[in-house]
Amino acid sequence: MNEHAALKDLLYRIADDELIIAHRNSEWTGLGPILEEDIAFSSIAQDKLGHSHALYEILHTLGEPEADTTAFTRDERRFRCCHLVEYPIGAYDFSLMRHFMFDTAEHLRFDMLEHSTFEPLARLAVKIRGEIRYHIFHANTWIAQLGMQGSEESHARMQGALNDVLPLALGIFEPSEFEEELAADGIFPGEKALQERWLETIVPTVERAGLRMPGLAAITPAYGGRRGFHTSYLAPLLAEMTEVFRIDPSAEW
Amino acid sequence: MKIQSLDPRIARAELSEEGEAPFTLPPLDQYETYEVFHLAVRGAQPVHVGSLHAPNPEIALLFAKEQYARRSKCVSIWVVRTADIHAIGVDDADIFETTPGKDYREARGYRVGGKLTAFKRKNMASNE
Numbered sequence: 001m002n003e004h005a006a007l008k009d010l011l012y013r014i015a016d017d018e019l020i021i022a023h024r025n026s027e028w029t030g031l032g033p034i035l036e037e038d039i040a041f042s043s044i045a046q047d048k049l050g051h052s053h054a055l056y057e058i059l060h061t062l063g064e065p066e067a068d069t070t071a072f073t074r075d076e077r078r079f080r081c082c083h084l085v086e087y088p089i090g091a092y093d094f095s096l097m098r099h100f101m102f103d104t105a106e107h108l109r110f111d112m113l114e115h116s117t118f119e120p121l122a123r124l125a126v127k128i129r130g131e132i133r134y135h136i137f138h139a140n141t142w143i144a145q146l147g148m149q150g151s152e153e154s155h156a157r158m159q160g161a162l163n164d165v166l167p168l169a170l171g172i173f174e175p176s177e178f179e180e181e182l183a184a185d186g187i188f189p190g191e192k193a194l195q196e197r198w199l200e201t202i203v204p205t206v207e208r209a210g211l212r213m214p215g216l217a218a219i220t221p222a223y224g225g226r227r228g229f230h231t232s233y234l235a236p237l238l239a240e241m242t243e244v245f246r247i248d249p250s251a252e253w
Numbered sequence: 254m255k256i257q258s259l260d261p262r263i264a265r266a267e268l269s270e271e272g273e274a275p276f277t278l279p280p281l282d283q284y285e286t287y288e289v290f291h292l293a294v295r296g297a298q299p300v301h302v303g304s305l306h307a308p309n310p311e312i313a314l315l316f317a318k319e320q321y322a323r324r325s326k327c328v329s330i331w332v333v334r335t336a337d338i339h340a341i342g343v344d345d346a347d348i349f350e351t352t353p354g355k356d357y358r359e360a361r362g363y364r365v366g367g368k369l370t371a372f373k374r375k376n377m378a379s380n381e
Binding site for chain 2: 034035036037039040043134137138141145149
């Protein structure tokens with residue numbers, strides 16, 4: 001059996017999420033609702049790209065190819081990102097709600113990983129803690145503002161976005177075949193534990209924003225991404241993201 | 254023909270392609286401005302670093318962090334509504350002028366360095 005298979009699978013899941021959400025969020029650059037928000041959201045996207053790079057670097061130390069090769073040359077089936085990050089940016093309500101749900105999960109995941117027995121990951125978690133805190137501050141502020149202090153339209157649009165994003169967001173926590181092994185080795189407590197903490201965290205924020213949390217019982221989480229089955233949105237994204245790299249893979253940047 | 258743009262700020266202005274007279278945005282269409290101050294290190298004085306548009310103080314802080322604390326070291330940030338700052342403008346700069354020969358009215362007019370050193374020396378000696 002492949003050495004470090006469980007660890008690598010975990011790292012690919014996190015890294016691919018970060019890379020694809022970074023690309024999606026960066027699509028707002030130049031189009032943000034106002035200049036200052038454009039700068040903030042673009043900067044957040046850039047942070048995510050940095051996180052993915054750091055994770056691909058860790059994978060490289062475990063025998064995987066170099067970061068650029070890993071990011072830009074794999075075909076779709078080898079990506080381990082969840083469907084949530086693949087969806088087009090939509091309107092700003094969708095992108096903000098995705099940012100809120102994804103980043104809260106990201107924050108809690110890295111919070112858990114600070115105690116990981118795999119030290120490179122624990123060190124990275126500590127290193128990026130401040131960045132993610134700003135991302136959370138940004139997301140929570142907008143959810144509260146547009147849900148509670150905005151207009152009827154902003155409230156309705158945020159509720160619509162919440163209903164649309166939730167099934168996709170639950171796909172973040174698609175369990176892998178390695179859950180027990182990762183938990184037993186003290187590397188990561190598991191997706192189930194993460195999802196519980198995530199719900200405990202987002203529900204009060206959603207309610208404070210005057211939004212209604214849909215009942216989870218009737219929702220089918222968007223699973224498949226962690227096993228390489230993706231939405232039809234991923235392939236065009238990868239084609240665009242790797243376009244320049246493929247012209248000359250040996251180019252020095 | 255109105256100019257169609259992906260940028261909502263342009264689309265909203267409904268500019269004609271023929272180029273009409275310069276338009277004015279209706280009142281309250283633009284957010285208020287806030288002035289941003291930052292602290293480079295703990296205990297330093299806040300320094301004015303610029304301004305930004307925001308609908309309220311929470312969002313102003315959100316924007317200030319990325320606009321003004323992204324590329325330099327910063328430990329704290331303040332925002333103040335521009336409208337809340339009262340000023341004597343540069344047009345009235347002459348009211349700060351004073352006639353020559355009145356150094357005694359300025360802090361640098363006092364020569365106390367020597368006295369202070371002597372006092373400290375005496376005090377330290379008596380403490381020993």
